[in-house]
Amino acid sequence: MIDIKLIRENSDLVKENIKKKFQDEKLGLVDEVYEYDKTYREYKLEGDKLRAQRNELSNQIGKLMRDGKKDEAEKIKKEVSAINEKLDKLEVSEESLEHEIKTRMMVIPNIIDSSVPIGKDDSENVENEKFGEPKVPDYEIPYHAEIMESFNGWDKESAGRTSGNGFYYLMGDMARLHSAMLSYARDFMIDKGFTYCIPPFMIRSDVVTGVMSFAEMDAMMYKIEGEDLYLIGTSEHSMIGKFKDQLIKEDSLPITMTSYSPCFRKEVGAHGIEERGIYRVHQFEKQEMVVLCKPEDSMKWYEKMWQYTVELFRSLDIPVRTLECCSGDLADLKVKSCDVEAWSPRQKKYFEVGSCSNLGDAQARRLGIRVKGEKENYYLHTLNNTVLASSRAIIALLENNYQEDGSVLIPKALQPYMGGKTILKPIKK
RNA sequence: GGAGGAAUACCCAAGUCCGGUUGAAGGGAUCGGUCUUGAAAACCGACAGGUCGAGAAAUCGGCGCAGGGGUUCGAAUCCCUUUUCCUCCGCCA
Numbered sequence: 001m002i003d004i005k006l007i008r009e010n011s012d013l014v015k016e017n018i019k020k021k022f023q024d025e026k027l028g029l030v031d032e033v034y035e036y037d038k039t040y041r042e043y044k045l046e047g048d049k050l051r052a053q054r055n056e057l058s059n060q061i062g063k064l065m066r067d068g069k070k071d072e073a074e075k076i077k078k079e080v081s082a083i084n085e086k087l088d089k090l091e092v093s094e095e096s097l098e099h100e101i102k103t104r105m106m107v108i109p110n111i112i113d114s115s116v117p118i119g120k121d122d123s124e125n126v127e128n129e130k131f132g133e134p135k136v137p138d139y140e141i142p143y144h145a146e147i148m149e150s151f152n153g154w155d156k157e158s159a160g161r162t163s164g165n166g167f168y169y170l171m172g173d174m175a176r177l178h179s180a181m182l183s184y185a186r187d188f189m190i191d192k193g194f195t196y197c198i199p200p201f202m203i204r205s206d207v208v209t210g211v212m213s214f215a216e217m218d219a220m221m222y223k224i225e226g227e228d229l230y231l232i233g234t235s236e237h238s239m240i241g242k243f244k245d246q247l248i249k250e251d252s253l254p255i256t257m258t259s260y261s262p263c264f265r266k267e268v269g270a271h272g273i274e275e276r277g278i279y280r281v282h283q284f285e286k287q288e289m290v291v292l293c294k295p296e297d298s299m300k301w302y303e304k305m306w307q308y309t310v311e312l313f314r315s316l317d318i319p320v321r322t323l324e325c326c327s328g329d330l331a332d333l334k335v336k337s338c339d340v341e342a343w344s345p346r347q348k349k350y351f352e353v354g355s356c357s358n359l360g361d362a363q364a365r366r367l368g369i370r371v372k373g374e375k376e377n378y379y380l381h382t383l384n385n386t387v388l389a390s391s392r393a394i395i396a397l398l399e400n401n402y403q404e405d406g407s408v409l410i411p412k413a414l415q416p417y418m419g420g421k422t423i424l425k426p427i428k429k
Numbered sequence: 430g431g432a433g434g435a436a437u438a439c440c441c442a443a444g445u446c447c448g449g450u451u452g453a454a455g456g457g458a459u460c461g462g463u464c465u466u467g468a469a470a471a472c473c474g475a476c477a478g479g480u481c482g483a484g485a486a487a488u489c490g491g492c493g494c495a496g497g498g499g500u501u502c503g504a505a506u507c508c509c510u511u512u513u514c515c516u517c518c519g520c521c522a
Contacts, residue, residue: 044482048491055491058503062449073502080502247439247479370479377479 001105001333001365007033017111022120022328029104036104040097047090054083107214109332110362113299116336119326125339126326131310132319134343134350139404141346144395145277148174150406150426156276166267166282173424177410178285178390180417181316181397182260185287185388188312189258194289197259199238202229207241210367213332219269235261236384239290244367248380253371254293254301258387261286278391279351287387294371298358298381302336305385306356309340312387313353316411318400319343321350335360340386342396353396354386 006014011030018026057080064073117126148154153174159167170178190196208217208230222231232238239259248255262285271280278284289308291301306322313320325337337357341350361379364370370377401409406426410418 041482044491048482051492052490054502059450061502065449077502084502249439 001362002108002110003361003365004033004037004101004105006111008037013111014108018109020112020116020118020327021109021330021332023109026108029108033101033104033108036097036101040094040101043090043094043097047087047094050083050087050090054080054087057083106209106366107332110335110360112327112330112334113336113358116330117324117326118328120328122326122329124326125329126324128322128324128338130319130321132314132317132343134319134345136345136348137402137404141399141402143277143346144279144398147398147402147406147408148278148394150428151408151424152427153177154278163282166280168278168281173418174394176418177397177414177424178394180414181388181393182285182287182390183417184316184414185312185393186258186260188315189287189289189308189387192258192308194256194258197235197239197257199232199235199242199259199261201232201238201261203232203238203241204228205230207237207244207367210244211237211240211333211363216331219267220265222264222266231264232261233265234263234286234384235259235288236290239288240292240363240367240369240382240384243292243369246369247377248292248369248371250294250371250373253380254291254297257290259288259290261288263389277395279395281391284389284391286389289385289387291383292364292369292380293383295361295378295381298360298383299336301383302356302358305383306338306340309354309356309385309387313340313342313396315413316397316400318396320353323350323352331357333359333362335362342392342400344396344399345402346399351392351395353389353392356383356385358383 002014007030011034014030015027018024018030057076061073061076061080064070064076117124119125142150145154145156148170151173153171155169155171159169186196202224205228208221212220220233224230236259238261239257243255262283264283265281267280267282289305291305293301310320310322320340320342323339323341325334325339330337335358337355339352340354340356342353344351359382361381363382364379369380369382371380397411397414398408401411403409403423408424410422410424415422
């Protein structure tokens, strides 16, 4: 959510931004908000005056009653009743205007950073930088599901029976590898000075609408039946929600956290669950990094954060690149975002393993996360980035460390978490 | 899940039964000063947070005692409701 002052003072900028995001259908909202807001402030001023009058007169009644001047009090009571009648009507209008403004403000996209490339959709995202040599061995790399199968490492069929499409059992070494990578990612971030957190895996609807747009909510979130609770799609949701309605001391910034959680996603829309394997699934686990900082520091943190993920994947011998999200592909709350993509020697292209985002003050404004400033209070900036998402990371690791004989080398960094094993040998070919 | 109790400002806390100069006593903390070589203590003084609106500003006004709603001329105070915490009981890894 943007600051309504922007619409009051510079609505052209807001419109320009909507155009950059190719959401022209939302252009009208800006003028609507402008007009509603103008009327709302008129009504509020009038209402405030009436309320001030009422307060004044009620006080008088109090005094008269104490002095025992009942008749005079009764006279003023009638006056106040008349004011209240006017107010009742006015307040209904005030409230409905407030509502109209809010619903529009909730869908007007955040102002994107000037550095964001302009483009319609994900096909126009821009490669920023490559890290590590994207090698293609001269033997064929099997599909990751087949590799896992060769270790008796997964069971899709049973998961289909228990839970349906989009779920899986990880077994044996694959399950261990999964946990090992998450543990390694956790320790990696702890070493960077981030605070390790385990948050609630379910959150209320007011938190959900605070951290994401309605479009994202519909496509992602599982609702618990009969309760005001949603399964989180990422721990970012609970970690940002943690600060809802808080006034934070300036000297406690930046707040840098690395959180673990399972992630549940409906994956409705564009791609859906169509591929076999564990590329796109309803459930995975993720180590996340979340930063709350002063507005002027958020871009610095953005740069740092994606670099941490790159560093982590490079330490696992996985080549990566960063892909900058273009304006049209950027979610409405985001100021700037890039994906970290891992190399797939099988597909001979990169695929997404993480996403780093600067949300500016959008989440803070929606949730009321403010900082006590020296002169005045302000909304802080929030950022989040994937450290490591279990399912995608396993694919990247298996493909990039696959040997011709079907074994998989375990990168040095991971060996302590795998009981010292240096290689996994297939059980069946 | 059942039965009780509680929620007041940065923290502690009075006020709630019995509605009216209480937007809120008192204490702590904080800031300034006196004293001191310096500090502490003591004493003196200041300061009450937040948010919305009007205004060039000084300033003024609305809201605001966990959230929402109601009764009333008027609500921290009465009623309903939601949430959270505490105690006890039940269930449980």
